[in-house]
Amino acid sequence: MGTSRDVPTGKRIPHAMWLPLVGCLLLGKFCIASLSAKDLASGREHLQRGRYAEAIALAEKLPASVDADLIVIRALHAEGQWEQVDQQFERMLKRHPQDARARAEQAEWLHFRGQLRKAEQAARRAIADDPQQPLAHLILGYVLRDTARLELADQEFHWLVRYYNSQQPTEPEVLRPVALGAAEYARWHASAQILDFVVNQLCPDVLEIDKSAWWAHQLAGALLVEKYNRAQGVPELRRALVINPRSAETMTILGEAAWDDSKYEEARDWAVRALDVNPTLPGACILRGGIELQTGDYVAAARWAGKALAVNPHDARANALLAMAALVRDGVPTAGEMTILLDRAATTEPRTTDGEAPAADRAFETILTDVFAQNSKPGAFLTDLGVRLSEILRSESAEVVLGRASELMPQIARANVELGVLAFQRGDLGAARQRLDAAFKADPFHVRVSNLRRVLSVLEKYGTHRSDHFLIRFDESSATSDLIEDLSGHLEQCYSELTHELGFSPPDMTQVEIYSDNGGIDAHQWFSARMTGQPWIQTIGASTGHIIALTAPSDSPTEYDWRRVTRHELVHVITLQQSDFQLPRWFAEGIAVYFEGGEWQQDWARLLKERVPRGEIPSFDRLSADLMRPQSSDDWSYAYSISGLFSRFLVEEFGDDALRQMIAGYTRGKSTSDTLTAVCNMTQPQVEQQFRGWLEELVLELAPANQ
Numbered sequence: 001m002g003t004s005r006d007v008p009t010g011k012r013i014p015h016a017m018w019l020p021l022v023g024c025l026l027l028g029k030f031c032i033a034s035l036s037a038k039d040l041a042s043g044r045e046h047l048q049r050g051r052y053a054e055a056i057a058l059a060e061k062l063p064a065s066v067d068a069d070l071i072v073i074r075a076l077h078a079e080g081q082w083e084q085v086d087q088q089f090e091r092m093l094k095r096h097p098q099d100a101r102a103r104a105e106q107a108e109w110l111h112f113r114g115q116l117r118k119a120e121q122a123a124r125r126a127i128a129d130d131p132q133q134p135l136a137h138l139i140l141g142y143v144l145r146d147t148a149r150l151e152l153a154d155q156e157f158h159w160l161v162r163y164y165n166s167q168q169p170t171e172p173e174v175l176r177p178v179a180l181g182a183a184e185y186a187r188w189h190a191s192a193q194i195l196d197f198v199v200n201q202l203c204p205d206v207l208e209i210d211k212s213a214w215w216a217h218q219l220a221g222a223l224l225v226e227k228y229n230r231a232q233g234v235p236e237l238r239r240a241l242v243i244n245p246r247s248a249e250t251m252t253i254l255g256e257a258a259w260d261d262s263k264y265e266e267a268r269d270w271a272v273r274a275l276d277v278n279p280t281l282p283g284a285c286i287l288r289g290g291i292e293l294q295t296g297d298y299v300a301a302a303r304w305a306g307k308a309l310a311v312n313p314h315d316a317r318a319n320a321l322l323a324m325a326a327l328v329r330d331g332v333p334t335a336g337e338m339t340i341l342l343d344r345a346a347t348t349e350p351r352t353t354d355g356e357a358p359a360a361d362r363a364f365e366t367i368l369t370d371v372f373a374q375n376s377k378p379g380a381f382l383t384d385l386g387v388r389l390s391e392i393l394r395s396e397s398a399e400v401v402l403g404r405a406s407e408l409m410p411q412i413a414r415a416n417v418e419l420g421v422l423a424f425q426r427g428d429l430g431a432a433r434q435r436l437d438a439a440f441k442a443d444p445f446h447v448r449v450s451n452l453r454r455v456l457s458v459l460e461k462y463g464t465h466r467s468d469h470f471l472i473r474f475d476e477s478s479a480t481s482d483l484i485e486d487l488s489g490h491l492e493q494c495y496s497e498l499t500h501e502l503g504f505s506p507p508d509m510t511q512v513e514i515y516s517d518n519g520g521i522d523a524h525q526w527f528s529a530r531m532t533g534q535p536w537i538q539t540i541g542a543s544t545g546h547i548i549a550l551t552a553p554s555d556s557p558t559e560y561d562w563r564r565v566t567r568h569e570l571v572h573v574i575t576l577q578q579s580d581f582q583l584p585r586w587f588a589e590g591i592a593v594y595f596e597g598g599e600w601q602q603d604w605a606r607l608l609k610e611r612v613p614r615g616e617i618p619s620f621d622r623l624s625a626d627l628m629r630p631q632s633s634d635d636w637s638y639a640y641s642i643s644g645l646f647s648r649f650l651v652e653e654f655g656d657d658a659l660r661q662m663i664a665g666y667t668r669g670k671s672t673s674d675t676l677t678a679v680c681n682m683t684q685p686q687v688e689q690q691f692r693g694w695l696e697e698l699v700l701e702l703a704p705a706n707q
Helices: 015-048 052-059 066-078 082-095 100-112 116-129 134-146 150-167 172-188 192-209 214-226 230-243 248-260 264-277 282-294 298-311 316-330 335-347 360-374 379-391 395-408 413-425 429-442 447-460 479-502 523-532 562-578 585-596 602-611 620-628 633-654 658-667 672-680 684-701
Strands: 463-466 470-474 510-515 541-543 547-551
Touching: 015 052, 015 066, 052 066, 066 082, 066 100, 082 100, 100 116, 100 134, 116 134, 134 150, 134 172, 150 172, 172 192, 172 214, 192 214, 214 230, 214 248, 230 248, 248 264, 248 282, 264 282, 282 298, 282 316, 282 379, 282 620, 298 316, 316 360, 316 379, 335 360, 335 395, 379 395, 379 413, 395 413, 413 429, 413 447, 429 447, 447 523, 463 479, 470 479, 479 510, 479 562, 479 658, 510 523, 510 562, 523 547, 541 562, 547 562, 562 585, 562 658, 585 620, 585 633, 585 658, 602 633, 602 684, 620 633, 633 658, 633 672, 633 684, 658 672, 672 684
Parallel strands: 470 510, 510 547
Antiparallel strands: 463 470, 541 547
């Protein structure tokens, strides 16, 4: 006899009705599952389009699942709601304690927060539950990298490459960690082929599968920008924003690209936009802090670094920014002192205080010690710090830091690239060739390296002219040949006058490079690429403190006085070496303007007459920012005029020796405030006030603005 099933009504159901009822129940389950899948897809679409509130609201209505929980987690993460992310992970893992993907996602979150031990535990547990879990292998690789276990980290990144080759996955959620791991493996092993594959095949494949996968555009764009290929990288990043206009990470990368391209206001705008979405996103905080540091506001820079470190106390770039802020405040150690500090940090126990801030004069050393305590091979930190030092022309100290980065973690190609750039800047063509060739072999897609190698190849073919103190390199087949004798005589005369006036003679011969049109590329582009690795800069002459480079007068897009320009740049060679490269940018330019002589540039008088009466006289700290990161060409010219006039003011008001005394103060590592007090017997605010009055009187003597 057949059996029947009781229902809540207590009535029996005839056998003939079982089949239709079972069918209805199954259909109901199918309908519910279909609705859940559809809503899940809608939640993901909201998430990927930056509609975070909508994504959370929809996901919270769905049946409990890892997929639904991750939508909520990622939406909260995108807006920087860190505490809620923690709570959501706790709830998800209580509901799904054995889910390997949930554990892998937790590991990624813990790594993002700098909780490296817990991140490693979560990643290893996910791998134990599912040995083929790609995200867990990626995060384990990151943790091993960040704790100096580099060989083991390399194995994890290689695992992801082999996993892709053997499994050929197609799910975007799987391809993301594969792409990130493959990119890291490619960096470490100088595999241009793998990087090309990630950018030009894997990321496009993801977008073919899921047109809303904005992160594929972001990853491709970030890798291209990393290689200084902004022409292709920036459009990729903008495509990511078309899909997800509220991706703070993408905005941050665009800001960094703009900053590197000297688009300073655009960089600030991107930082502000990113922080509007996510107020404590570490990358955006670091970008904003770097902008503040370039204006001389080390207090604000340290504050932004602190915001990033509150999210992740082991963030290498945030620690580098904090360290740089301390150096700007307290003075940059010499190359020898930096070597001692790095050696000491590598062998010193970290702080065990109750959280008190370190003494001001030990702040940098304390940061170094703490960084080395967490990671004995902090290559990323040292590379970023070295780059920041080179940006303020502390090339000797930068070279020590970058050299240590390359020694401890040769996998980071950027350290070797920057060392090649520094060798080129000091005129050591042999060392530059060796470093840049190695960097190009490691990464033939790096635009800056490629450009510098091309410049080097041109320079190596140039003819040379030697005098007592100068080695001039020039294109013997160009009109520049007719200029060389006059230029050589002019430089030697300037050398005699300036070294006597300043009381210092550079110990080595100074190299002078004159760039002419060549191979379809104009002279100014060659000169610009020589100085920055990029095709354009505003000036037609420049100095690194070791060499002088300029656009050939016969091939310059604008006419200029080569005698005045070379004299200006020679002042830089003398004073920067005299001060061990410790002059602030505003004073270095001001003293060069003062000693170059000649008539004022045409726009200077106009800018002075417009701005001084309005009280628009920048502080000395602000002048360096306006020279290095001007918001407009007028700001740049005005900063030059004010800096030059301050040197004239010092001589007129405090004596002929005032400039040499200023240089001596900076050489001893004193701040601008202390140096001015020693030279002028006044505080910096008092000096600036007297200078303002002097400027106002000067402007009254100028012809009216319409003359």
